[in-house]
Amino acid sequence: MWKNSLSFLIILILLLNCCRNNRVKSLDNNATNGNKNIDSVLVEPEKYPKFKGGQSALLEFIDSNLNNSIVSDSNLKEGRVVISFIIDTIGKIGDFKIEKSYNQIIDSEFLRVLKLMPNWEPGEICLNNMNGPWRKISYKYLIPLKIPYHNKD
Numbered sequence: 001m002w003k004n005s006l007s008f009l010i011i012l013i014l015l016l017n018c019c020r021n022n023r024v025k026s027l028d029n030n031a032t033n034g035n036k037n038i039d040s041v042l043v044e045p046e047k048y049p050k051f052k053g054g055q056s057a058l059l060e061f062i063d064s065n066l067n068n069s070i071v072s073d074s075n076l077k078e079g080r081v082v083i084s085f086i087i088d089t090i091g092k093i094g095d096f097k098i099e100k101s102y103n104q105i106i107d108s109e110f111l112r113v114l115k116l117m118p119n120w121e122p123g124e125i126c127l128n129n130m131n132g133p134w135r136k137i138s139y140k141y142l143i144p145l146k147i148p149y150h151n152k153d
Contacts, residue, residue, distance in 0.1 A: 047124040049087040049139050051117070058117075062145075065113045071106055071149040079147045081110050089136040091119035102147050110145050 051058040082100035085093050096115060098107050123139040126132060 045123040045125045045137055049123040050121045062113055065116055067109055070109045073148055076148040080144050081107055082144045083114055084140055084142045086138055086140055087120045087122055088138045089122050091122045093117055106147055
């Protein structure tokens with residue numbers, strides 16, 4: 001039980017500290033290729049994107065959707081998978097990418113679960129020294145997932 005609690009705490013710390021690679025995509029309403037997000041600028045937002053319900057809800061979502069027979073095998077060598085995705089200006093998630101792979105089976109299971117996530121609350125930056133107006137931004141979020149994965153039970 002203590003070992004599972006420690007694993008949960010480590011995952012939570014990693015989640016809280018993983019968000020340092022950020023993007024704002026500026027919009028070009030005259031884009032002819034249909035893709036209006038044509039440029040990106042690295043920024044540090046004042047308000048980070050949030051999974052509805054917070055970090056604990058995110059961990060519960062992952063726990064409840066993972067096939068634990070794949071990711072919790074005690075015979076797995078310790079390691080981690082790091083997956084990035086973009087949370088756009090309306091909170092939709094996409095552009096998933098395996099940043100650090102463990103193996104194809106484990107990577108695919110975590111990727112499958114993360115693609116099931118509902119929309120997030122988008123991040124925001126303030127355009128005038130915290131006095132407004134606020135602008136919603138696209139944001140690249142990194143999530144590290146420990147192997148073997150132990151849920152909090």
